[in-house]
Structure formats: C-alpha cells, structure tokens
C-alpha cells in the first residue's frame with residue numbers, strides 16, 4: 001500500500017514532521033509512506049492551474065497515484081497553516097486528485113487542545129466541492145496530540161508517549177480497514 005503524507009509545518013524542528021517520520025518508520029510493514037514537500041509549491045494562482053509548474057504537476061501525480069493520504073498538521077490561529085491550504089488548493093483544481101481519496105487527518109500542538117479547531121476546519125476543507133475526499137469518519141478516530149513538546153523526545157525526535165503511540169496504532173489499523181472497505 002502506498003500512502004502519501006502532507007505535513008502542515010515546514011519548520012526544521014516541527015513536532016508534526018517528527019510525528020510523521022515516526023509513523024513512516026513504525027508502520028513501514030503496513031504501508032510505504034512518502035512525505036511530500038509542500039514548501040516547494042508556489043502560491044496557488046488560478047492563471048496557472050491548467051498548466052501549473054512542474055513541482056505542482058509532480059505533487060498532484062504523487063497524490064493521484066497514492067492509495068491514501070495522511071495529513072499531520074499543527075493549528076495556526078485556530079485553523080490550518082497557509083502552506084497546507086495552498087497545497088490543498090492546488091490539489092482541488094482541474095485534475096481533482098483528492099476526490100474519493102481516503103484521508104486520515106491528525107495533528108499535534110504544544111497546547112492542551114491538540115489542534116481540535118484546525119482539525120474541524122480541515123474536515124470542512126476536505127469536504128469541499130473541489131476536494132470531496134473520503135475522510136476517516138470522526139467519532140473516536142480523531143488523533144489530537146496535545147502537549148506534544150512533552151511527548152516527543154528531543155534527543156531522538158521520536159514520539160515516546162505510550163498512550164499516544166497505542167492510540168495511533170489502533171487508528172492506523174482503523175484507517176487501513178477504511179481504505180480497504
């Protein structure tokens with residue numbers, strides 16, 4: 001199984017990126033997980049959507065070819081970061097590569113609310129006309145990693161909180177069942 005991952009933070013020490021890399025390693029026997037570079041995408045411009053730059057074409061092809069998408073994102077000002085919205089905007093036009101694509105949204109923040117507001121926005125965005133993704137249903141499947149600075153080891157960059165790891169394990173299994181259903 002081939003899964004692509006979008007990470008909503010492009011800073012070097014991103015906790016969300018560390019969690020994505022942790023998942024890439026931990027679930028390597030379940031699926032191949034490729035983390036896409038969304039920071040190389042130019043700002044979405046409708047003038048270019050029919051013949052976008054090569055990096056956009058490549059990005060859209062990776063999504064189109066994937067069995068599923070995982071999105072790991074922080075919350076910025078009660079929503080998703082602009083860099084992630086930009087990537088989703090490119091994906092939503094002309095060749096709509098996210099339509100019916102299984103998507104597992106999750107996120108980590110350093111605060112106590114664990115990206116809940118961003119996740120709610122993200123689910124709305126993923127349901128929009130140009131995207132219409134097949135989102136892992138809510139109601140127990142939301143992975144909201146709060147206080148993430150205390151759950152990722154600064155030496156190893158690994159997620160170390162056992163409760164979080166076990167919850168993530170079970171939700172990954174749920175997502176695989178969802179992809180195959």
Ligand code: FNR
Pocket residue numbers: 009010011013014015016017074075076077078079108109110111112113114115
């Ligand atoms: C934040 N942060 C934040 N946290 C939160 O819980 N709700 C919010 O609305 C925001 N808003 C926000 C805006 C901006 C511009 C920044 C830089 C940060 C804090 C955020 O959760 C924290 O910095 C995370 O560690 C960012 O994720 P990465 O970069 O570690 O993956």
